Amino acid sequence: MKLGIVGLPNVGKSTLFNAITQAGAESANYPFCTIEPNVGVVAVPDKRLDVLEKMYNSRKKVHASIEFYDIAGLVKGASQGEGLGNKFLSHIREVAAIVHVVRAFDDENIVHVDGSVDPVRDIETINLELIFSDIEVLDRRIEKTVKLARSGDKKAKAEFELQERIKVHLEAGKPVRTLEVTEDEAEIIKGYFLLTSKPVLYVANISEEDLMNGSMENEYVKKIKEYATQENSEVVVISAKIEEELSSLDEEEKRELLADYGLEETGLDKLIHSSYKLLGLMSFLTAGEQEVRAWTINIGTKAPAAAGKIHSDIERGFIRAEIISYDKLVECGSEAAAKEKGYYRLEGKDYVMQDGDVVNFRFNV
Structure with a gap:
């Protein structure tokens, strides 16, 4: 199960990826720093394993894991190949769900690709490019289906009607994941591999100052949450810069720094748990002297x-x-x-x- 970290250039994607995987993906203050998707595997935090490890005096402890892809920043016109659009779209097709990082802080020293910070506009820039791409894919599907429907194929006729509903929904600027469908229709849509049918988790990236001041709900974050509510998506609020710093510390130093910020857990732990939930995953456990282990399965x-x-x-x-x-x-x-x-x-x-x-x-x- 892979999640793709996406967003406009310079919103903190690679900084967040560095924190998640400590893989050292290059991070720089200009667009298209990340060209090929960096891939990182991260353990799913699970305190139950610590308890079982002591109970069984186990030699080894193995966490469940999730894969994150750091995908190149996208700009307007990506669906027509602008910037690194084609690469972005091909990489996003390979992931099961999307972690959409949105900038929720002001900093005149960090260039914004559109000249100003506006989280809703930024979200819609990416969503619209994915929608344009989906419409193109769907049009090709409709071309094939309509021929069968005209020949009197009842199954093709029903599918054509579904495709037309999807297209109207997309042309209204709405992602496929917000379209109300039956279970059977959902199965058919899976086979279309549409980008906007993928589940999304929004990450509001706030400044270090906001985190220190306890302003986890600044005006930008409120706007992101309002937007996410409309499509039943979840929002995780983090400071990518702080998370990157935390990821380089040992456990004791990490606890001290979290206490300084008045936090009980890292933003990354919240993000990883939310990502696990987004994918519809859970863990069962095995325990013994050899090892304790969490195994990933679908709910x-x-x-x-x-x-x-x-x-x-x-x-x-x-x-x-x-x-x-x-x-x-x-x-x-x-x-x-x-x-x-x-x-x-x-x-x-x-x-x-x-x-x-x-x-x-x-x-x-």
């Missing part, structure tokens, strides 16, 4: 498919899943105590996994 995954995340043989030979919730296990204090109290249960092939299930899969191959 709604059944036990055999979850077993397959560990190894295909376990899915193939699945018999039962021995499961306890993390909270119950911690309440008991040990696996032995939990078993003594009868809190472990055996689940079959139709069991839908829950976040925080601690699992031992029984299988035979």
